[in-house]
Amino acid sequence: MMHGPAGPSNTVETTAPVLGIGAVGKRFGATRVLQDFTLDVAEGEIVTLLGPSGCGKTTLLRCVAGFWEADGGTIEIDGQDIVDVPVNRRPVGVVFQSYALFPHLTVARNVGYALRMRNKPRAEVAQRVASVLETVSLTGFENRYPSQLSGGQQQRVAIARVLVMEPRVLLLDEPFNALDAKLRGAMQVELRQLIKRLGLTSIFVTHDQEEALTMSDRIAVMSGGKIEQVASPDEIFDRPATAYVADFIGVSNFLETEVETGHVRLPDGQTVMTDLTGGVKVMTRPHNLRLGPPEAGPWKGTVSFHRNVGPLIEYHVEASDGNVIRVSAMRQERDCPVKDRSQVSLSVIDPASCSVYPG
Amino acid sequence: MKWFRGRSPVDVVGIGLVLAVAVFSLVLLVAPSIIVVIISFDTRAYVTFPPAGFTLRWYKAVFEHGELVEAMLNSLQVGLTVTVLCIVLGVPTALACVRGRFRGTTALSVFVLVPHMVPGIVLGVAVLFAGALVGVSPSIWLQSISITVFILAVMVRTVQSRLMRLDPALEEAAANLRATPFQSLRTVTFPLLMPAILAGAVFTFVEGFDNLSVAIFTHGFRDRPLPVELLALVQYTSSPIVAAVSGVQIVLAIAALVIVSMSIGLDKVNE
Numbered sequence A: 001m002m003h004g005p006a007g008p009s010n011t012v013e014t015t016a017p018v019l020g021i022g023a024v025g026k027r028f029g030a031t032r033v034l035q036d037f038t039l040d041v042a043e044g045e046i047v048t049l050l051g052p053s054g055c056g057k058t059t060l061l062r063c064v065a066g067f068w069e070a071d072g073g074t075i076e077i078d079g080q081d082i083v084d085v086p087v088n089r090r091p092v093g094v095v096f097q098s099y100a101l102f103p104h105l106t107v108a109r110n111v112g113y114a115l116r117m118r119n120k121p122r123a124e125v126a127q128r129v130a131s132v133l134e135t136v137s138l139t140g141f142e143n144r145y146p147s148q149l150s151g152g153q154q155q156r157v158a159i160a161r162v163l164v165m166e167p168r169v170l171l172l173d174e175p176f177n178a179l180d181a182k183l184r185g186a187m188q189v190e191l192r193q194l195i196k197r198l199g200l201t202s203i204f205v206t207h208d209q210e211e212a213l214t215m216s217d218r219i220a221v222m223s224g225g226k227i228e229q230v231a232s233p234d235e236i237f238d239r240p241a242t243a244y245v246a247d248f249i250g251v252s253n254f255l256e257t258e259v260e261t262g263h264v265r266l267p268d269g270q271t272v273m274t275d276l277t278g279g280v281k282v283m284t285r286p287h288n289l290r291l292g293p294p295e296a297g298p299w300k301g302t303v304s305f306h307r308n309v310g311p312l313i314e315y316h317v318e319a320s321d322g323n324v325i326r327v328s329a330m331r332q333e334r335d336c337p338v339k340d341r342s343q344v345s346l347s348v349i350d351p352a353s354c355s356v357y358p359g
Numbered sequence B: 001m002k003w004f005r006g007r008s009p010v011d012v013v014g015i016g017l018v019l020a021v022a023v024f025s026l027v028l029l030v031a032p033s034i035i036v037v038i039i040s041f042d043t044r045a046y047v048t049f050p051p052a053g054f055t056l057r058w059y060k061a062v063f064e065h066g067e068l069v070e071a072m073l074n075s076l077q078v079g080l081t082v083t084v085l086c087i088v089l090g091v092p093t094a095l096a097c098v099r100g101r102f103r104g105t106t107a108l109s110v111f112v113l114v115p116h117m118v119p120g121i122v123l124g125v126a127v128l129f130a131g132a133l134v135g136v137s138p139s140i141w142l143q144s145i146s147i148t149v150f151i152l153a154v155m156v157r158t159v160q161s162r163l164m165r166l167d168p169a170l171e172e173a174a175a176n177l178r179a180t181p182f183q184s185l186r187t188v189t190f191p192l193l194m195p196a197i198l199a200g201a202v203f204t205f206v207e208g209f210d211n212l213s214v215a216i217f218t219h220g221f222r223d224r225p226l227p228v229e230l231l232a233l234v235q236y237t238s239s240p241i242v243a244a245v246s247g248v249q250i251v252l253a254i255a256a257l258v259i260v261s262m263s264i265g266l267d268k269v270n271e
Helices: A057-065 A108-117 A121-133 A153-163 A181-198 A209-215 A233-238 A245-247 B009-040 B056-066 B064-097 B107-115 B120-134 B140-165 B168-176 B182-210 B225-236 B241-263 B266-269
Strands: A019-028 A032-041 A046-050 A072-077 A094-095 A169-173 A199-204 A218-223 A226-231 A253-260 A263-265 A271-273 A279-284 A289-292 A300-309 A311-320 A324-330 A342-348 A355-358
Touching: A019 A057, A032 A057, A032 A072, A032 A199, A032 A271, A032 A311, A046 A057, A046 A181, A046 A209, A046 A289, A057 A094, A057 A169, A057 A199, A094 A153, A094 A300, A094 B168, A108 A153, A108 B182, A121 A153, A153 A181, A169 A289, A181 A209, A199 A209, A209 A233, A218 A233, A226 A233, A226 A245, A226 A263, A245 A253, A245 A279, A245 A355, A253 A263, A289 A324, A300 A324, A311 A342, B009 B241, B056 B140, B056 B266, B064 B140, B064 B182, B064 B225, B064 B241, B107 B140, B120 B140, B168 B182, B182 B241, B225 B241
Parallel strands: A046 A199, A046 A218, A094 A169, A169 A199
Antiparallel strands: A019 A032, A019 A072, A218 A226, A253 A279, A263 A271, A279 A355, A289 A342, A300 A311, A300 A342, A311 A324
16 A cells, blocks of 8 residues: 655545554453454544443553454554564554653653664664654753653653654553643643644543543544444534443433334423334433423422532432432523522423433 | 650550660670671680780681681682572573463462572482482582572562562563563663662572571582581681681671662662
8 A cells, every 4th residue: 555654744635544453352261352343543533442441442552552462353554464563563652551661761761762772873863852852842851760750741751752753653541640630631632732733643542531522533432342432522422322422421311211103202391303112211411401490391300419510500400200310500591599409390402412222 | 855745655665665675686686796796806816705905816817717718719609609590590580470471470489489498408408419319419519509599589589579560561661662572671671670680689699608508518528618617617616716707707798788789779679
């Protein structure tokens, strides 16, 4: 196959994926950690593998990096199968959860490591290290040791150390876990902008939905070694394909009900169209629900808890059937001053935004 | 005293007891060495306490005593041989036990430990008899090998424990950053294991230099190591020359500690 030069590129004209994973499986003893996993990642795209621990996301990343051997399937980079390529010759760069910086080497020697291993001339190493350190804004830190850096700086060294070898695919294994909450948000934005600027094809592994929504072009939600849904962050959030995805991303309310000829009736009387039949679960997000005075509708409940979440107020409403429904509203948009234990009625703002899943 | 204030009587008694026991133990440990050093400077030709005067003649005598000097050189050679063998055999064994992905890593780890659990005398006698059966007679080499078998566990365990606390991602990172397995060992694993290897080297050298229980059965007839020579010496004489040899050894031990602490730091050896 023909390819343009590796590295930054603003044109996305090639349709062939940079990374192609086909039917990869992996088992440890009797446990199937990956089943028939298939995913293509396009040039310059950031795809997030999102799922709880044990869903196989890290296993897949380790198979792509070559730390573990897949039991079957193909892993292709630029159309070339790399399954038999040893770890140290795969054109991938890994940013580890622990960063795995070499504690006995300075920042400059950490960053230059990959070049020295390939016996690049001294002058070239120095020049490329300087340029990469500038990219991650660490100029001036050359002679520090990792233990003398903050968590955020260590993360940038870990990224610089990988960038210096100009990998075709960047693999990020929960790189924000070691950072405190406040720094995490800032580093997510910074890292996404950096990766986009360099046009690096990336796989990002996390169990944190907010990270996934921030970082990704596409999110693959995983469960039990399989992909539940791959789609853009908006689509994953607004149109979750399965009840599992809906439950995993964001806050969801599930209402169990029966289909009546082509539609389901919501407790407030409105209807949602569906092709399904029999028992189903209707999912609606808290921001798609509205509270009203108790006489305003047929769906009644009691507020059992409410809290201020910054610009939003989150209510827990115990409906008459015992279900606890979560509702959120902008703080300044409160129609009625609601206190705990007060009687309210619930209504769905936009029935078309509800999702219906097989019960 | 100030620290009495605000403490319960039980605490005061408890802290006092702990301090007393600690001081008593230290005195028990250190006092004999100090007494030996003091005796080594005594002017009289037999071991007494307190000393009658100060002289360096026993130290001079040690270095003029041909057999003692030779014994020291023999022990030095055994110590160095044991250290080298322990590094060459122990470090790869530790790597295999911790990083190895084959069945029997635990068995290997225990196997290395077994000779260390057997009393040295038993091991020494066993080697002597087994050697006689296959026609290998005691020699400085048999002694070095026997002590290596005896003490190898210390090197393996020291390196093993350090290796177990190394982030496995470090070696994966090296591989990902284009290092061959050999380059990864040379540039990442070994430098990070160095404090443990040096600590192990100090322990094994001291054992090789100082071991009596194994050495007494396995040393060469003409190559007496220092502990055996000293044992013979105290059996026939009671001159402070023995104390002077101990003095030399104490100075060497302190020198070793100083060198280690200056090169890698005692806190790292302790890790």
